[in-house]
Amino acid sequence: MYSIKVRNPRTGRxxxxxxxxxxxxxxxxxxxxxxxxKQWLEGGVEMRCRMLLExxxxxxxxxxxxxxxxxxxxxxxxxxxLEINAVISSMERWCRLAPELLAAxxxxxxxxxxxxxxxxxxxxxxxxVISPWNFPLLLSCIDAIPALLAGSAVVVKPSEITxxxxxxxxxxxxxxxGLAPVFRFxxxxxxxxxxxxxxxxxxxxxxxxxxGRQVAEACARNFIPAQLELGGKDPAIxxxxxxxxxxxxxxxxxxxxxxxxxxxxxxxxYAEAPICHxxxxxxxxxxxxxxxxxxxxxEGEIGPIISEAQRDIIETHLEDAAGKGAITECGxxxxxxxxxxxxxxxxxxxxxxDMLVMTDETFGPILPVMAFDTDEEAIELANxxxxxxxxxxxxxxxxxxxxxxxxxxxxxxxxNDAALTSVMHEGExxxxxxxGMGGSRxxxxxxxxxxxxxxxxxxxxxxxxxxxx
Ligand code: NAD
Numbered sequence: 001m002y003s004i005k006v007r008n009p010r011t012g013r014x015x016x017x018x019x020x021x022x023x024x025x026x027x028x029x030x031x032x033x034x035x036x037x038k039q040w041l042e043g044g045v046e047m048r049c050r051m052l053l054e055x056x057x058x059x060x061x062x063x064x065x066x067x068x069x070x071x072x073x074x075x076x077x078x079x080x081x082l083e084i085n086a087v088i089s090s091m092e093r094w095c096r097l098a099p100e101l102l103a104a105x106x107x108x109x110x111x112x113x114x115x116x117x118x119x120x121x122x123x124x125x126x127x128x129v130i131s132p133w134n135f136p137l138l139l140s141c142i143d144a145i146p147a148l149l150a151g152s153a154v155v156v157k158p159s160e161i162t163x164x165x166x167x168x169x170x171x172x173x174x175x176x177x178g179l180a181p182v183f184r185f186x187x188x189x190x191x192x193x194x195x196x197x198x199x200x201x202x203x204x205x206x207x208x209x210x211x212g213r214q215v216a217e218a219c220a221r222n223f224i225p226a227q228l229e230l231g232g233k234d235p236a237i238x239x240x241x242x243x244x245x246x247x248x249x250x251x252x253x254x255x256x257x258x259x260x261x262x263x264x265x266x267x268x269x270y271a272e273a274p275i276c277h278x279x280x281x282x283x284x285x286x287x288x289x290x291x292x293x294x295x296x297x298x299e300g301e302i303g304p305i306i307s308e309a310q311r312d313i314i315e316t317h318l319e320d321a322a323g324k325g326a327i328t329e330c331g332x333x334x335x336x337x338x339x340x341x342x343x344x345x346x347x348x349x350x351x352x353x354d355m356l357v358m359t360d361e362t363f364g365p366i367l368p369v370m371a372f373d374t375d376e377e378a379i380e381l382a383n384x385x386x387x388x389x390x391x392x393x394x395x396x397x398x399x400x401x402x403x404x405x406x407x408x409x410x411x412x413x414x415x416n417d418a419a420l421t422s423v424m425h426e427g428e429x430x431x432x433x434x435x436g437m438g439g440s441r442x443x444x445x446x447x448x449x450x451x452x453x454x455x456x457x458x459x460x461x462x463x464x465x466x467x468x469x
Contacts, residue, residue, distance in 0.1 A: 004160050004189060009075035009304040010297070012339030016072070018163050020188035023195040029155065029184060030126060030199035036181035037125050037153035043178075045102040048149055049095040051179040056091040058172045059084065065168035066137070073136055073162035075340065076293065076303030079258050083138045091145050093425060094447065098149040101447050107458065114461035121451040123151035124225075128200035130193040130215065132207040133159035133306055134261050137169065142441055143204035143227065144183065150450035153182040157196055159207075160189040161307060200224055202450065206263075207231075208361075209386075209434045216437070227438030227449060229431060231361040232389030233267045235382035236418065237372075237404055238279055239395040240272040247394045248282035251367060254392065254418025256290060256345050259303045260365040261310070263435075264390045264412075264419045268358055269369040270378045276371035280349045283367055284329040287345035290365075294337040302365055305334065305341045314343055314364040317357040326351045326368065353384060361387070375400070379407045388432025392418045409433060 006016040021029075040048065059066065063084050070080045107116040127147040131140040136158055144154045158166060166185045174180050186192060190211065197203055197218045204227045205215045212230040219226035236254070238247055255266040271279045293300035305311050311334055318332060331346030343364045351358055351368040358368055372378040382391060390412040395401035405413040411429040414420035421429065421442070428443035430436070439449030 002188075004163075004187075006161070006163060007307065008072065008340075009306050010338070010340040012336075012341070016164055018166075018187050020160075020192055021186040023192065026186075026195060026199050029186065033153040033155060033182060033184060034125050037151070040148075040153060040182045041123065041151040045099050045149065045151075047178070048151070049098055051176055052091055052145060052148060053095050055173065055176045055179055056088050056095075058175060059091075059169075060088055062168070062172050066165060066172070069164040069168050070137060070162075071297070073133075073164045074303065074306070075297070076258070077297050078301070079135070079303070083135050087138055087141050090425065091141070094145055094149055097444065098447055101444055102150070107456075114459060116458045116460055118456035118458065120454040120456060121150075121448075122454050123147075123450050124202040124452065125153065126199065126201050127152040127154045127450065128196045128203045129154060129156040130196070130203065130205045130207065131156060131158045133161035134258065134263070136162040136165050139206045140185070143206075146441075146447040147202075147204070147450045148179075148183060150447050152202070152450055155184045155186055155196065155199075157186050157188060157193045160187070163187055194218065197224075198222065203227070204438075205229070212436065225438070228436040229263070229438075229441070230389075230434065230436045231387060232263050232265070232435050233359065233361050233385050233387040234264055234390050234392070234410070235268045235270060235385070235408075236266045236392040236394065237378045237382055237408075238269065238271045238275070239375075239393075239397070239400060239404075240274045241396040242275075242394045242416075243396070244275060244279050244282050248279060248286045250392075250394070250416075250418045251283055252286040252290065252345075254414075255367045256287065256302065256365040257419075259305065259343060261306060261363050262419070262422075264421060265363070266367065266392060266418050267362055268382075269367055270372045270381050271369055272378070273371045273373050276349075276369065280329055280347065280369045283369065284347040287347050287365075287367070288330050290345045292335075292337075292342045292344070294335075294340070294342055302342060302345055305343055305364065308341070310363060311341045311343075314362060314366070317355075317360065317362045317364075317366070318346070321348055321351060321355045321357045321368070324352075324355050326355060326357070331365075353381070359385065375404055379404060383407075383409045386434045389435035390414070390419070390421055390429075411435070 002020040291300040292302040329347040331344030348368040391410040412421040428440035
């Protein structure tokens with residue numbers, strides 16, 4: 001047995017351990033999930049919706065134990081509250097969407113009068129979901145629930161950094177007896193995630209670009225699809241005609257919620273030169289009003305940095321920027337409180353693309369602001385990145401805003417707001433460049449991406465003469 005120690009982000013102490021699932025068990029687990037999947041699919045979409053709504057209701061009723069575990073995992077309460085609500089509401093939303101999306105289709109006429117085509121949607125029997133630490137429950141469910149609705153069985157390997165929620169969630173799940181045989185959580189580190197890929201028909205991975213590349217390579221070797229949602233370095237472009245106070249507040253929210261530890265955090269701001277100084281000052285003023293939840297976990301907007309490794313990345317970016325001439329407008333330090341690590345809400349000016357803080361994912365509450373002169377320059381700067389997850393444009397002139405947004409190489413662009421993809425689920429979008437690949441998690445594609453199309457091509461004429469000569 002391999003025991004994994006878990007650090008508490010608020011105290012720095014190891015206060016939790018769990019046993020990693022043995023890789024030898026995986027073949028048996030996969031066989032049992034595949035076996036149960038047949039009945040799950042046969043049961044039909046209405047039955048699957050019923051089961052998942054039962055799970056949503058059970059989460060809602062027993063949210064206390066889940067909330068406590070997620071809070072201990074991440075050291076924050078506000079985002080945990082939002083996370084549990086988001087999981088419940090998204091389950092309900094998918095259950096409303098699925099019956100129509102998965103309804104049987106009538107045969108269609110073709111260009112050959114006596115040949116008809118029927119389409120059958122066949123789910124991947126076993127979907128493996130590998131999830132990150134930053135929204136442990138939400139990012140375990142965001143692929144798992146639509147996959148289950150499509151008719152797959154699902155095994156989730158959550159992050160070893162935030163494993164405490166798995167026990168209460170598995171208890172809640174076990175009580176939904178029809179669902180439990182096709183929905184399992186297995187605990188372990190990256191080696192377990194890697195081993196699980198060999199048992200999957202489809203892998204959904206959310207995490208860093210580095211690991212995503214390893215997952216994609218392993219999936220390619222097995223000829224199975226990989227749906228990848230990876231890191232980002234989201235830019236925001238602000239033109240001179242915007243309302244500075246409102247924009248500063250939106251940018252602070254977009255860049256500092258969850259202490260900047262979100263894939264869709266705003267990590268770079270490009271401000272049109274005439275307002276760059278005032279916007280920077282307004283963002284700094286807004287950032288100074290944010291407090292860290294060091295003492296009372298329920299007070300303060302900024303939670304702890306999740307790990308010492310993450311602290312090292314933030315420190316490296318801050319030191320690199322300072323060494324190359326960046327000016328710290330506010331914050332700029334990582335502080336320790338009772339063993340936990342917090343990064344002060346930080347605004348930097350005098351930055352450029354020679355600095356790591358403008359090119360690499362920082363994952364901290366840090367907003368560097370850089371000036372631009374023309375829209376072309378802003379677009380070029382925003383696109384000067386390996387990432388392409390999401391972006392934001394702030395402009396009072398709607399035509400100009402849409403023009404800039406249309407030129408950005410990213411899957412989702414918020415206009416006159418930040419991180420709208422976190423609250424808006426209708427718009428289909430895909431990750432661009434190194435931020436990922438695969439189908440959209442939003443809109444109807446969120447479920448359709450778990451289905452393969454089977455064409456049933458029927459000769460309805462039944463004549464004896466061969467017709468194809
Ligand atoms: P990570 O890549 O370190 O780990 C993610 C998961 O992969 C973990 O469960 C880990 O155990 C597992 N893993 C590690 N090595 C593996 C391997 N070789 N094979 C299979 N699985 C392996 O990422 P993290 O630090 O947990 O999460 C932060 C990253 O995730 C950031 O880059 C963030 O931007 C990104 N993220 C992206 C999205 C999105 O939707 N695009 C959402 C949240 C987080």
